[in-house]
Amino acid sequence: MVRRKSPPSNLKTLNRENLLNRITTRIRQSLELQEILDTTAREIRSFLEMDRVKIYRFLPDGNGEVIAESLVNGALPSLLGLCFPASDIPAHAREMFVKVRQRVIVDVVSGQKTLHQLDNPATGDSLAIEDVRYAPVDPCHIEYLTAMGVSSSLVVPILHHNQLWGLLACHHRTPKTHSETDLKIVQLLVDQVSIAIAQADLLARTRQQAEDEAKINQISYLLHAPIESTEIRQTVLEEAVKVLEGCGGRLYITADPTGKPAQIYTCGSQPSLEASRVLEETALWQGIIGSVPPLSDSQAFVNYANASRLSHEDSGFPRSLLFPDVADDFDLGVPVGPYCSLTNPNTLHHHLISHLHIIKDIESEPQLKSALAVFQDTHIRSLLIVPLSYQQQCIGCISIFRSEIETETLWAGRQDCDRRNYRPRASFEAWRETIRGQAKPWTEDDIRLAVAIGIHLYMAVMQKRVEEMIRHQASHDLLTGLPNRILFCDRLTLSLARIQRYGQKLAVIFLDLDAFKTINDTLGHAEGDRLLKSVSLRLKNCLGPDDLVARWGGDEFTILLSAISSSEDAARIAQKILNSLSTPFQFEEDQTHQVTSLHVKASLGIAIAPYDGEDVDTLLKNADAAMYRAKQQGRNNYQLYTSAIGTKVLERLVLENNLYKALDSHEFLLHYQPQINLENGQIVGMEALLRWQSQDLGGLVSPLQFIPLAEETGLISPIGEWVLRTACAQNRAWQLAGLPPLPIAVNLSARQFQNKNLASTIHQILKETGLDSQYLEIEITESIAIQDMNFTIEVLHHLRNQNIQIAMDDFGTGYSSLGALKHLPINKLKIDRVFVRDLVRDSNDAAIIRAIVALGHGLNLKVIAEGVENLEQLQFLKAAKCDAMQGYLFSKPLSAEAATRLYQCQYAGRLTQNSVAFS
Numbered sequence: 033m034v035r036r037k038s039p040p041s042n043l044k045t046l047n048r049e050n051l052l053n054r055i056t057t058r059i060r061q062s063l064e065l066q067e068i069l070d071t072t073a074r075e076i077r078s079f080l081e082m083d084r085v086k087i088y089r090f091l092p093d094g095n096g097e098v099i100a101e102s103l104v105n106g107a108l109p110s111l112l113g114l115c116f117p118a119s120d121i122p123a124h125a126r127e128m129f130v131k132v133r134q135r136v137i138v139d140v141v142s143g144q145k146t147l148h149q150l151d152n153p154a155t156g157d158s159l160a161i162e163d164v165r166y167a168p169v170d171p172c173h174i175e176y177l178t179a180m181g182v183s184s185s186l187v188v189p190i191l192h193h194n195q196l197w198g199l200l201a202c203h204h205r206t207p208k209t210h211s212e213t214d215l216k217i218v219q220l221l222v223d224q225v226s227i228a229i230a231q232a233d234l235l236a237r238t239r240q241q242a243e244d245e246a247k248i249n250q251i252s253y254l255l256h257a258p259i260e261s262t263e264i265r266q267t268v269l270e271e272a273v274k275v276l277e278g279c280g281g282r283l284y285i286t287a288d289p290t291g292k293p294a295q296i297y298t299c300g301s302q303p304s305l306e307a308s309r310v311l312e313e314t315a316l317w318q319g320i321i322g323s324v325p326p327l328s329d330s331q332a333f334v335n336y337a338n339a340s341r342l343s344h345e346d347s348g349f350p351r352s353l354l355f356p357d358v359a360d361d362f363d364l365g366v367p368v369g370p371y372c373s374l375t376n377p378n379t380l381h382h383h384l385i386s387h388l389h390i391i392k393d394i395e396s397e398p399q400l401k402s403a404l405a406v407f408q409d410t411h412i413r414s415l416l417i418v419p420l421s422y423q424q425q426c427i428g429c430i431s432i433f434r435s436e437i438e439t440e441t442l443w444a445g446r447q448d449c450d451r452r453n454y455r456p457r458a459s460f461e462a463w464r465e466t467i468r469g470q471a472k473p474w475t476e477d478d479i480r481l482a483v484a485i486g487i488h489l490y491m492a493v494m495q496k497r498v499e500e501m502i503r504h505q506a507s508h509d510l511l512t513g514l515p516n517r518i519l520f521c522d523r524l525t526l527s528l529a530r531i532q533r534y535g536q537k538l539a540v541i542f543l544d545l546d547a548f549k550t551i552n553d554t555l556g557h558a559e560g561d562r563l564l565k566s567v568s569l570r571l572k573n574c575l576g577p578d579d580l581v582a583r584w585g586g587d588e589f590t591i592l593l594s595a596i597s598s599s600e601d602a603a604r605i606a607q608k609i610l611n612s613l614s615t616p617f618q619f620e621e622d623q624t625h626q627v628t629s630l631h632v633k634a635s636l637g638i639a640i641a642p643y644d645g646e647d648v649d650t651l652l653k654n655a656d657a658a659m660y661r662a663k664q665q666g667r668n669n670y671q672l673y674t675s676a677i678g679t680k681v682l683e684r685l686v687l688e689n690n691l692y693k694a695l696d697s698h699e700f701l702l703h704y705q706p707q708i709n710l711e712n713g714q715i716v717g718m719e720a721l722l723r724w725q726s727q728d729l730g731g732l733v734s735p736l737q738f739i740p741l742a743e744e745t746g747l748i749s750p751i752g753e754w755v756l757r758t759a760c761a762q763n764r765a766w767q768l769a770g771l772p773p774l775p776i777a778v779n780l781s782a783r784q785f786q787n788k789n790l791a792s793t794i795h796q797i798l799k800e801t802g803l804d805s806q807y808l809e810i811e812i813t814e815s816i817a818i819q820d821m822n823f824t825i826e827v828l829h830h831l832r833n834q835n836i837q838i839a840m841d842d843f844g845t846g847y848s849s850l851g852a853l854k855h856l857p858i859n860k861l862k863i864d865r866v867f868v869r870d871l872v873r874d875s876n877d878a879a880i881i882r883a884i885v886a887l888g889h890g891l892n893l894k895v896i897a898e899g900v901e902n903l904e905q906l907q908f909l910k911a912a913k914c915d916a917m918q919g920y921l922f923s924k925p926l927s928a929e930a931a932t933r934l935y936q937c938q939y940a941g942r943l944t945q946n947s948v949a950f951s
């Protein structure tokens with residue numbers, strides 16, 4: 033063997049300095065790692081005068097690849113680009129490379145190796161003097177190097193972030209020794225390479241980040257583009273699949289609180305599902321994305337507001353890129369699922385990793401095998417799922433699929449897989465291995481990107497939701513969720529335009545629940561609300577997909593039937609609604625769990641366009657008028673609008689409007705009709721009768737017209753109180769004028785009688801007017817009394833206890849139970865005028881009057897007959913022993929002044945009218 037002459041030592045020193053300078057300058061000048069590694073390999077080989085220097089980089093799976101090499105031409109075969117299996121470097125050797133930065137020099141010929149330890153194994157600090165040890169080389173290792181044609185090898189670890197990044201391996205065909213100084217120089221160079229790797233890593237990250245930022249910017253731009261959200265979401269999904277190198281993907285958005293159904297967008301390869309099934313709604317997927325409840329309206333607002341404040345430094349992107357205005361703890365909110373298997377979890381912030389799910393290989397997830405059958409006939413192998421959620425509230429997820437790819441590895445020699453007969457391989461000749469069935473692994477960058485896309489999507493969807501919710505609230509009723517009157521009118525306007533164009537018909541139904549106030553009053557407002565919600569549901573169920581039901585207000589609903597061919601169609605639906613409401617509503621009490629059955633009825637009015645109106649206002653007005661008609665017809669029915677109804681309703685509306693002002697305008701007055709003792713013709717009482725002198729309606733309005741209206745509108749209560757006060761004051765005025773005291777009779781309406789405060793109101797009025805209670809007589813009708821006998825008895829007892837007189841008005845018409853009569857604490861029976869009117873001609877009426885008188889007297893009650901208009905009637909009543917009478921025969925109802933005069937006359941003993949009759 034020809035030995036080369038060593039250069040003189042001062043030349044060698046110069047060479048070393050030059051070498052160091054060249055490499056450090058190269059590292060400083062170049063940011064390209066490959067170039068630095070190539071230079072380093074070349075310079076070290078030439079400096080150490082070895083046949084081959086290769087730089088070997090570890091891959092994430094532990095295998096390694098030769099990524100730089102310098103060779104003496106023809107000396108040894110090239111290994112550049114070849115992979116070495118992880119098993120080529122035993123675990124212990126790897127550990128020592130990291131722990132003590134061990135260099136290993138192997139001399140195959142002597143079978144000896146020299147181990148240089150540079151660091152302290154306990155502290156990791158560099159040793160002042162290298163620890164040099166010698167040991168025999170493992171025969172297997174000798175065999176390995178010999179097979180490579182190598183007699184001398186020097187291996188130096190390349191570390192990066194305290195991890196084994198790669199190895200610098202120098203090979204020589206013949207034995208080779210190295211001076212201490214040469215080894216130090218090589219170590220210095222390798223340390224420079226570590227610095228270059230750190231620089232390159234930083235550069236690569238920055239480049240990657242810039243690229244990702246550009247991708248995210250693109251997605252963010254899309255999400256805020258003024259395009260329809262469906263189109264945007266589809267495009268964003270497609271972009272996400274592209275930037276994440278997927279073969280397909282899905283974007284799932286849950287149903288929103290305004291009732292918009294869940295949406296699913298797909299792109300590329302898809303699992304094979306039945307058309308009706310949504311993958312994300314399967315139990316498996318719900319388990320993966322976390323079973324988080326859907327957002328309520330208010331939560332959506334709060335979450336959106338909070339999320340908007342949060343920061344996204346965790347995502348690895350600058351804050352300004354993700355959200356212009358956000359704080360620090362954005363939390364996607366879904367816990368790590370059992371399927372999460374990340375490449376390198378330690379390097380990512382736990383915060384973010386915990387919220388996405390990766391299924392690296394669906395085939396190797398045994399628990400998922402059956403559930404993931406949908407993927408089995410596809411090329412999809414790996415999934416990445418990012419739930420769109422925040423604070424346990426999930427609004428969907430984006431899933432990206434990767435299909436299996438073909439991976440090719442060029443191995444340095446073919447490995448013997450038979451472990452029982454494990455030998456180092458005899459040849460390092462390139463051997464190509466092709467593997468299918470694996471998907472490209474998800475890198476940290478992919479994960480960061482996926483999370484950033486997820487955050488952007490979450491924010492965009494939430495922003496849209498909040499906007500939609502605000503819009504929805506403006507057009508919907510909060511309690512029932514039904515459209516409100518604004519939306520109803522808009523829809524009606526549109527439908528009217530349509531029917532006009534195509535010559536069609538539509539119907540508007542106005543529905544008002546019957547006696548809903550009573551339900552509120554008896555069961556409470558909350559129960560009333562529940563009922564309104566249930567009624568809304570039933571109404572919806574009665575309608576077709578093109579019809580619309582809206583809550584007009586209170587207990588009123590409006591319905592638009594947009595496609596009818598005749599008024600019968602509308603009538604049929606109205607009847608369907610009545611039938612549907614006729615099934616009682618069942619409510620369970622929260623605490624007692626007692627079930628209450630509620631019967632609800634409704635009155636419906638129908639107007640048909642174009643016949644009953646061609647514009648919104650007219651149709652609604654006419655449907656409302658028909659609804660009033662239905663109320664008047666006894667409720668629980670529907671009425672079709674006719675022009676006659678319109679006139680009546682108009683009249684009624686005018687009357688109602690005037691009635692509202694009548695009390696304040698002092699348009700009410702009382703007339704008084706004397707009640708006469710049939711024995712002696714003396715006035716024994718006065719009945720106060722309400723009259724309405726309307727300025728706007730041009731005179732007296734009949735009580736028959738306005739009293740039912742006052743009852744219906746509830747105005748009867750204040751009016752009734754005014755009547756009581758005025759009558760009592762008048763009676764007291766007569767007494768103060770020195771006239772002999774007599775009772776004044778005042779009629780009580782049904783509503784007044786139901787009022788819990790009736791007794792105290794009367795008490796107060798008596799106190800205010802100074803009238804002794806025995807001079808007030810309350811008249812209730814038989815029909816009021818029989819509504820709820822127990823209640824009636826209780827109220828009457830209260831009044832009787834105050835010494836107030838009680839008369840039963842219209843007696844004989846209400847079929848009152850004669851048995852119950854004896855329990856009522858009343859003083860007087862008043863025979864209804866219908867019996868008096870015909871008593872002379874109708875023997876039945878005469879018999880009834882006789883019976884009532886006998887009954888009254890039997891119960892110790894006074895009996896008075898009303899409507900007495902002629903002498904025959906008077907004489908009959910006298911003969912029948914009726915106590916008193918009232919009627920035109922003696923006097924019509926008189927104004928206060930006229931009544932006063934009559935009363936004074938009688939008192940003065942100058943009363944002559946009809947005196948014959950009483951003699």
Ligand SMILES: Nc1nc2c(ncn2[C@@H]2O[C@H](COP(=O)(O)OP(=O)(O)OP(=O)(O)O)[C@@H](O)[C@H]2O)c(=O)[nH]1
Pocket residue numbers: 511544545546547548549550552556557558559560561564585586587663667
């Ligand atoms: N629980 C509840 N009650 C309401 C609501 N809005 C209005 N109401 C009540 O609904 C009732 C409507 O009464 P009306 O329609 O005038 O009277 P009604 O008792 O139904 O009588 P008719 O319509 O003549 O049969 C009133 O008592 C209102 O206070 C609501 O949102 N919830």
